[in-house]
Every structure is written in structure tokens, then in C-alpha cells.
Amino acid sequence: MISRRPLLAALALAACHSGTSSAPAPTRGATDAGTPQSLSADARYVPAPDRRAAVFPMEWRHKAGRAPIIGTHAMVASDAPLGSAAGVEILKLGGNAVDAAVAVGFALAVAYPEAGNIGGGGYMVIHMADGRNATLDYREVAPLAATRNMYLDESGKLTDRSVVGVTASGVPGAVAGLTEALAKYGTMSLAQVMAPAIRYAEDGIPVDSITYKSLRGGRALIEKFDGRSVFLPNGEPPAFGSTLKQPALAKTLRAIAERGRDAFYAGPIAEAWTSELRRAGGIITMDDLARYRPAWHDPVRSAYRGYTLLTMPPSSSGGVTITETLNILEGFDSLPAFGSAGWAHLLGSAYQRAFIDRNEKLADPAFVSVPIRELTDKRYAAKLRATIGHMHATPTATVSATMREGMETTHYSVVDERGNAVATTTTLNNLFGSGVYVTTAGFFLNDEMDDFAAQPGKPNMFGLVQGEANAIQPGKRMLSAMSPTVVLDRDGSLLLVVGSRGGPRIITSTSQVILNVLDFKMTLADAMSAPRLHHQALPDSLLVEAAGVRPEVADSLRAMGYGVATGRGIGLVNAIMRVRGGYEGVSDPRSTGRPIGY
Numbered sequence: 101m102i103s104r105r106p107l108l109a110a111l112a113l114a115a116c117h118s119g120t121s122s123a124p125a126p127t128r129g130a131t132d133a134g135t136p137q138s139l140s141a142d143a144r145y146v147p148a149p150d151r152r153a154a155v156f157p158m159e160w161r162h163k164a165g166r167a168p169i170i171g172t173h174a175m176v177a178s179d180a181p182l183g184s185a186a187g188v189e190i191l192k193l194g195g196n197a198v199d200a201a202v203a204v205g206f207a208l209a210v211a212y213p214e215a216g217n218i219g220g221g222g223y224m225v226i227h228m229a230d231g232r233n234a235t236l237d238y239r240e241v242a243p244l245a246a247t248r249n250m251y252l253d254e255s256g257k258l259t260d261r262s263v264v265g266v267t268a269s270g271v272p273g274a275v276a277g278l279t280e281a282l283a284k285y286g287t288m289s290l291a292q293v294m295a296p297a298i299r300y301a302e303d304g305i306p307v308d309s310i311t312y313k314s315l316r317g318g319r320a321l322i323e324k325f326d327g328r329s330v331f332l333p334n335g336e337p338p339a340f341g342s343t344l345k346q347p348a349l350a351k352t353l354r355a356i357a358e359r360g361r362d363a364f365y366a367g368p369i370a371e372a373w374t375s376e377l378r379r380a381g382g383i384i385t386m387d388d389l390a391r392y393r394p395a396w397h398d399p400v401r402s403a404y405r406g407y408t409l410l411t412m413p414p415s416s417s418g419g420v421t422i423t424e425t426l427n428i429l430e431g432f433d434s435l436p437a438f439g440s441a442g443w444a445h446l447l448g449s450a451y452q453r454a455f456i457d458r459n460e461k462l463a464d465p466a467f468v469s470v471p472i473r474e475l476t477d478k479r480y481a482a483k484l485r486a487t488i489g490h491m492h493a494t495p496t497a498t499v500s501a502t503m504r505e506g507m508e509t510t511h512y513s514v515v516d517e518r519g520n521a522v523a524t525t526t527t528l529n530n531l532f533g534s535g536v537y538v539t540t541a542g543f544f545l546n547d548e549m550d551d552f553a554a555q556p557g558k559p560n561m562f563g564l565v566q567g568e569a570n571a572i573q574p575g576k577r578m579l580s581a582m583s584p585t586v587v588l589d590r591d592g593s594l595l596l597v598v599g600s601r602g603g604p605r606i607i608t609s610t611s612q613v614i615l616n617v618l619d620f621k622m623t624l625a626d627a628m629s630a631p632r633l634h635h636q637a638l639p640d641s642l643l644v645e646a647a648g649v650r651p652e653v654a655d656s657l658r659a660m661g662y663g664v665a666t667g668r669g670i671g672l673v674n675a676i677m678r679v680r681g682g683y684e685g686v687s688d689p690r691s692t693g694r695p696i697g698y
């Protein structure tokens with residue numbers, strides 16, 4: 101067996117970035133659907149009067165002052181232009197934000213195979229203009245045959261089987277979730293909203309520079325399994341500029357469009373793909389599929405400086421951890437200047453404390469009692485705030501002791517012309533999930549089992565050190581960091597729809613975009629371009645983006661006792677903000693996405 105550490109490090113890196121191959125990328129051509137739209141680098145946009153011009157470090161690769169992309173009626177922002185186009189197609193046919201979000205979800209399963217999926221799961225936060233709010237948890241669950249120590253070898257060491265191959269997958273929730281959301285909040289038929297996805301799978305998608313790079317980046321994993329026949333026809337991605345058809349997936353999608361979730365969770369398609377998986381040694385059964393149910397919950401609702409956040413409750417840790425962090429920060433009258441050592445110290449310390457709770461206490465509430473109310477309480481945040489030293493770092497071990505006393509994912513945001521909003525994050529975990537591709541049904545299976553604490557106390561693929569609460573149990577949802585969030589303005593109107601990919605960095609990247617808009621009054625474009633930082637308690641270091649903090653700030657942070665680590669990118673966010681005259685849509689400049697509005 102391949103040794104776990106280097107493989108996992110490579111996968112975790114791949115899971116958070118696209119295009120990791122060292123071979124030169126093809127240049128963009130006429131078929132390229134993935135060129136981000138923006139002003140030329142030196143053009144500077146004059147922001148609305150309530151926004152302040154942002155200042156980033158000199159060497160930082162994204163410039164402040166990008167022009168916004170504004171839709172006067174509606175907006176969709178996703179990691180793939182064809183995903184956003186599918187949503188807009190449905191909106192223009194009169195669909196609402198939920199119809200469009202479901203269309204985007206299925207379209208990404210075809211047009212963005214590294215992360216869009218029907219073999220994974222996700223979360224959706226829905227805010228309807230009539231005041232209804234809801235969240236839908238369609239996270240995968242551990243198969244019934246899963247056991248606590250299933251990923252340990254004979255000597256008790258953690259293997260890579262929670263990450264790669266046929267045993268790495270939880271029972272997929274995506275089809276159940278998307279169909280459920282449509283049935284409850286949509287206005288169109290499944291056949292209508294799935295039409296773009298079916299068309300993309302049957303007629304093919306253009307292999308543009310982004311798809312080509314993504315497939316080449318995932319080649320080492322894809323070529324181990326049957327997906328190579330579709331995605332690496334001659335050992336290489338289909339030629340740049342050619343068309344990639346997915347007939348098996350098209351058949352599956354057509355069946356779902358006709359017969360709904362049952363086409364995926366029961367009957368011949370389910371029989372075929374589960375048998376194919378079991379022949380290879382997998383453990384998901386027809387019984388697992390028959391039992392799978394998505395779960396509706398009220399959002400985690402919190403107030404931050406007069407704004408309202410509607411976020412995802414467990415089984416995702418996203419909403420609770422963001423709320424806990426922002427509650428800690430709210431106790432400071434204002435935040436230190438963006439990019440200063442004080443800013444990094446306060447944000448890092450708040451994340452460190454919130455992640456200590458996340459890693460120990462959060463898990464699937466159907467299995468473990470989760471203290472949501474306590475963790476999101478402002479008085480509890482005040483106690484944590486009091487443990488933050490004045491301009492010095494506190495080791496995670498010390499903070500944890502005090503507190504005891506007392507890759508691949510994609511996010512998309514949709515707003516329709518009535519002001520209904522949907523924030524959805526969905527994942528296979530790694531780029532191309534476990535690598536396992538079921539040929540009979542045409543999709544990649546997730547490797548979500550690695551989000552459990554496969555060996556409590558030992559780091560997972562993302563270096564998260566998690567406790568007993570998140571240990572593997574059959575039928576249990578593995579803890580997630582996905583953080584789809586809707587922010588309401590002080591008058592209760594829709595302000596922001598936001599979420600990210602990036603494992604635990606989802607929490608930090610999503611919340612920093614929110615802070616940049618609410619506290620630092622940046623335009624959404626600047627809020628997304630701004631350098632980010634990350635702290636997840638363990639490893640006990642502050643991660644910053646390369647050239648994202650000024651050298652003297654990094655020196656100050658080291659002097660304060662921080663281990664400062666530098667990474668390539670923290671999160672890939674897709675967000676929409678209500679602005680004068682419509683909605684501003686921004687896809688992360690670190691990503692390949694594109695907002696489309698009208």
C-alpha cells in the first residue's frame with residue numbers, strides 16, 4: 101500500500117486547488133468557456149459610497165478595485181461557467197432560486213466532474229423572500245457495514261482507505277437532496293430543471309483549458325479506476341478544444357428526471373452500480389440506499405453587529421464555528437486594520453478557539469448530543485474572548501486545557517428576481533472523490549469517510565485532529581466544514597449569499613468574506629480578492645496566503661509566538677451581494693468560476 105502521508109498531503113493539496121500538474125497548461129482558445137470576466141488589471145472601479153477602497157499588500161497577486169459583475173434581476177455564481185449558465189437558463193424560464201440551484205447542482209455533476217456530483221452530498225441554505233428560511237442536510241452517511249476501526253491496518257495504523265478506492269465512500273445524498281429541495285421549495289418539474297445537465301451530458305461539454313487542467317491534475321487518481329475510459333481516453337484528458345460526452349451519466353440523469361430519487365436509490369440503476377461497487381470490494385448496499393434520507397433543519401441564526409446570519413447546523417460544523425468565531429470578534433468595538441498584525445492575531449485566535457470546540461464537540465446530532473446553544477451563546481464567546489492574550493499567541497494545548505475546565509467541494513450561490521436566495525455547498529471531498537467511477541451509472545463516488553475521525557486524535561487528510569464524537573458509526577453523517585450562509589442586512593433584507601470549498605478552510609474563507617463586507621466595508625469583489633488566513637487549532641499554526649501579509653506583519657506575528665505557515669490558497673468562494681441596482685456576483689479570483697447575471 102502507498103504510504104498514507106505523502107499521498108494524503110498531495111490529495112489535500114489537490115482537493116483545494118485546481119490544476120496541480122507541473123506540465124504546461126494549454127493556452128486559452130476560442131472554445132474556452134472558463135475565462136473569468138473582469139476589467140483589465142489596471143482599471144479601477146469606483147465603489148458605492150458605503151464601501152471603502154481596500155488596500156492589499158504590494159506583492160499580493162489579486163488587485164483591489166476589480167469591477168463588479170452586476171445582474172439587475174438575478175445572479176448565479178458557481179465554479180463552472182456552464183453551471184452558472186444552467187441556473188440562469190432556468191431563472192429566465194421563470195424558475196425561482198431553488199429551481200435554479202437544483203439545475204446548477206445537476207449541471208455541475210456533468211460540467212465540473214472534479215467536485216460537482218451525484219455521487220457525493222452537500223448542504224443547502226434557503227432564504228425565501230416571503231420570510232421562510234430552511235436548511236437541507238444531504239450529507240452522505242456511513243454505510244451500515246461501516247465499523248469504527250475499518251481504516252486501521254493490523255498494527256492499528258491508519259491507512260489511506262478512507263481517502264482512495266472502493267471503501268472510502270459514504271452513501272451519496274446529492275440526488276435525494278436536490279430532488280427534495282425542488283419538491284418543497286421549487287416551482288418546476290425535475291425534467292425541466294435537469295434539462296441543461298442532460299443536454300451537457302448527451303451533447304458534451306467543451307474541453308476548455310479549465311476542464312483540461314482539472315483532468316490532468318486528477319490524472320494520477322482517475323487512471324487507477326474505470327473513469328479513465330471516459331476522462332483519459334488515451335491516458336490523457338480529451339484533446340483541448342474537443343467535446344466530452346458522458347452517455348452513461350446522461351442515461352442516469354434521464355432516469356432521475358423521469359422517476360425522481362427512486363431511480364437512483366432503488367431499481368435497476370441502483371442494482372447495477374451497487375453490484376459493480378461490491379464486486380470491487382465496496383460495502384454500500386441497496387439497503388443503505390433505501391434508508392438514505394436528507395434532513396431539513398432550521399438554520400443556525402445569529403446576530404453580528406446588527407446583521408443576521410443564517411447558516412448550516414450540524415452535521416456541518418460550518419454554521420456553529422462561524423457563529424462562535426464572529427461572536428468572539430463582535431466583543432471588540434471594531435476590528436484592527438485589515439492586514440495588520442492585530443487583525444491576524446484576533447482572527448487567528450478566534451478561529452483557534454472555535455476550532456477547538458468544533459474538533460471535539462461537533463458531530464452528527466442524530467448520534468451525539470451537540471451543545472449548539474452553548475457554543476453559539478454570546479456569553480460563552482465572551483469567556484473565550486477573555487482568554488485571548490494582548491498581542492501574543494496562546495498555544496492550542498493551553499487554550500484547550502482552559503476550555504476543558506469550564507478535496508473536492510464546490511459552492512454556488514443563487515438569487516432570483518423575487519429576492520429568494522440559495523447557498524449550496526456540495527462535495528466529493530477530494531478532487532474526483534475516491535477516484536472510483538461507476539461505469540454503469542457514469543459518476544464518481546465520494547471519499548467522504550475521511551471526514552470522520554477514522555482514528556480519534558489522529559489527523560485526517562486536512563490535518564484536522566478530531567475527537568470521539570466524530571468517530572465512525574453505521575448510518576452516521578461525518579462532520580463537515582461546509583458553510584453555505586445567507587446574511588441579512590440590518591433591516592432584514594437579503595444582503596449576501598456566500599460559501600466556499602477548501603475543507604476546514606471553508607469556515608475561515610467564508611467568514612472572512614463576510615467580515616470584509618460587514619466590518620471592512622469592502623466591495624464584494626475586493627472582499628473576495630483580499631488575502632486570507634486560517635487557523636484550525638491543530639496544527640497549531642497560523643496559515644497565511646503567499647504574499648498575503650506584509651513581511652513586517654509576518655515578523656510581528658512570529659514575535660508574538662505564532663508559527664506562521666504559508667499556503668497557496670485558502671478557500672474558493674462564490675458569493676452574491678445585493679447592491680444598488682441589482683446583485684453583484686463574484687467568483688473567487690483563485691478559482692475558475694464565473695458569475696452570470698441578467
Ligand code: DON
Nearest residue numbers: 115116507509580581602603
Ligand atoms: O465536508 C467537508 O468539510 C469536506 N469534505 C470538504 C472538502 C473540500 O472542501 C475539498 N476542497 N477543497
